[in-house]
Amino acid sequence: MNLQELTQLLGQEQDITTKLKKLRGRNKISEETEKLTALYDIEKHDIYDTVKRPDRIVMKEDDEGNMVYDRKELVNRIALPFQKLIVKRAVSFVFGNPVILQCETETDQEEQVLEAVKRILHENKSNGFDRRIARELFKTTQVAECWFPVAKSESHEDYGFPTQFKIRVTSFNTSDGNKLYPLFDETGDMIAFSREFTIEDDEDKKKTYFETYTAEEKRTWIQDGNVWTEQPAVPNTIGKIPIVYASQEQVEWEDVQSKIDRLEKLLSNFAETNDYHASPKIFVEGNITGWAKKGEQGAIIQGEPGTKAYYLSWDQAPESVRLEIETLLRFIFSFTQTPDISFDSVKGLREISGEALKMLFLDAHLKVQDKREIFDDYLQRRISILKAFVGTMNLALKPVASKLLIEPEIQPFIINDQKAMIERLTMANGNKAIVSQKTSIALSGLVDDVDAELKQIQAEEKERAANDTFETAF
Known part of the structure; x- marks a missing residue:
């Protein structure tokens, strides 16, 4: 039109x-x-959809040996x-x-x-x-x-x-x-x-x-x-x-939504596995003749000769799960050009230059x-x-x-390295001052009355020079 x-x-x-x-x-x-x-609202993620991820139905055996409904257990739902x-x-x-x-x-x-x-x-x-x-x-x-x-x-x-x-x-x-x-x-x-x-x-x-x-x-x-x-x-x-x-x-x-869905599902399933293995389970070889009473300290389990009992432990937590989680996280940040500046990511950084910061935030x-x-x-x-x-x-x-x-x-956000900037400007100026003493006092932000502070500094310098002259004379 x-x-x-x-x-x-x-x-x-x-x-x-x-x-x-x-x-x-x-x-x-x-x-x-x-x-x-x-999906900007975390409550609307697929991981909370009870149709796509239903809760667990627990069955039990009735008096006639038939499996009937017992209860519903809520499954883990980890949304990010x-x-x-x-x-x-x-x-x-x-x-x-x-x-x-x-x-x-x-x-x-x-x-x-x-x-x-x-x-x-x-x-x-x-x-x-x-x-x-x-x-x-x-x-x-x-x-x-x-x-x-x-x-x-x-x-x-x-x-x-x-x-x-x-x-x-x-x-x-x-x-x-x-x-x-x-x-x-x-x-x-x-x-x-x-x-x-x-x-x-x-x-x-x-x-x-x-x-x-x-x-x-x-x-x-x-x-x-x-x-x-x-x-x-x-x-x-x-x-x-x-x-x-x-x-x-x-x-x-949009480009990483499938990866976010996968990560949420992966972590939720992993939480289910953790819950399953969190409760101690005892494996017994042989016949048990006596169990300790509930709450009894120094409990002893009695068994026939040769009976063995020990806790089951999850000795092979899947390394592939950890690798997939790390890969998905890297893809999500990388494909959206989003820097990972969480505390865990930056806590190992020492003092770095302004140029290094620019490279860090280049993407x-x-x-x-x-x-x-x-x-x-x-x-x-x-x-x-x-x-x-x-x-x-x-x-x-x-x-x-x-x-x-x-x-x-538009001025993109960047952490300014003022020390490096001042050093570069001073060098370009023949290692001479690039701002006056009054301006440097004002830029410090430490005093309210810049003129009074400058006069005080000049008075102290004058007094110090007089003392140096007196000491030299004697």
């Missing part, structure tokens, strides 16, 4: 159900993806939250550090636009919001955010100019029951975005809402029972669709570069929307805002 066809569709007086069907397009999440998304771990690590490496806005301003107006955009992001707590957006994308394959103005009772100058509006953002998550329908033209540009959701009122009555955003307006349809009604359109003042949308082909753990950083294919465009569109809002709130800044280039840059 192109823009002209979309305009005709929205302007036509036709059956609403048919119209909404066209607005939904073909963006339907497959049933397989929905099943995988559900690898899905959450994989997503959590991916989010931390992509947005572990705040996104930097690269911009070269040449005029006061350009600086004003940049500061307004930064203030809007700050007020909406963009650092945490970015992490939530990434988490939703990685576990459900799609996410969207919507920016909108909120009118205030009084004017303010928080953005550097007087306005009665605050710019706010909300996320549209499929995990919250939203259905997302972006609509693209033949060139790949988004010409409309729709979302569908259901709300239950205080009387337990459900209503379904269908919202469509375009560059000109916002349309809303409400379904009450089986009847759809259209609400009055709301104009879009910024001339851009105020939606940022992102999607990826599969959930983060995770390569994954971040792959994710930038999604988030570079995502963040750039967000900035474009915010610039449009700034230009709408302050018309004098509109031409500047539309032309100003602000480029968001």
Whole structure:
């Protein structure tokens, strides 16, 4: 569908159900993806499915020698939250550090636009919001955010100019029951975005809402029972669709889900074997003539001459099980480019250089570069929307805002080796100081009044020099 066809569709007086069907397009999440998304909840793993892994039925012999039902024993079910771990690590490496806005301003107006955009992001707590957006994308394959103005009772100058509006953002998550329908033209540009959701009122009555955003307006349809009604359109003042949308082909753990299933089954079966061998069992050769009473200390078992009794022990715990567990763990971390930074994995590490740390996290950083294919465009569109809002709130800044280039840059998480960095910079500077004494005091973070501390250090150095001169004279 192109823009002209979309305009005709929205302007036509036709059956609403048919119209909404066209607005939904073909963006339907497959049933397989929905099943995988559900596995983010550990309680929904197959290992807890009593059909796929039934509990144990124990039979007993009745008085007539027939085997009848006695009881049900719960089997071991060990589920592992690898899905959450994989997503959590991916989010931390992509947005572990705040996104930097690269911009070269040449005029006061350009600086004003940049500061307004930064203030809007700050007020909406963009650092945490970015992490939530990434988490939703990685576990459900799609996410969207919507920016909108909120009118205030009084004017303010928080953005550097007087306005009665605050710019706010909300996320549209499929995990919250939203259905997302972006609509693209033949060139790949988004010409409309729709979302569908259901709300239950205080009387337990459900209503379904269908919202469509375009560059000109916002349309809303409400379904009450089986009847759809259209609400009055709301104009879009910024001339851009105020939606940022992102999607990826599969959930983060899809390639290793079979290995996670196998590992959970392996550990659960191994736990069953451990339980079986945990209770002591006595093997007797010969005939027993007397058993010790229950609770009797220094118990003695009596038997005929030549009788032997000894505990059975599991002397051949399968090495193959341990090997398979280790192999599965290695594959899960490796195939998802997830670094294993658990305590057991890093406790043996000694002090290592910054370059060694970069190599340690190389695979995770390569994954971040792959994710930038999604988030570079995502963040750039967000900035474009915010610039449009700034230009709408302050018309004098509109031409500047539309032309100003602000480029968001993702900073992958890494543990900085400042000692190595300072040594490299000092060497490059001819082994001379790279920061002033005042700056080094400020960077230490140990004092509140940097100027007073610098004066105290200078006074102590002056006193020490005077004492050295006095001692030299005598």
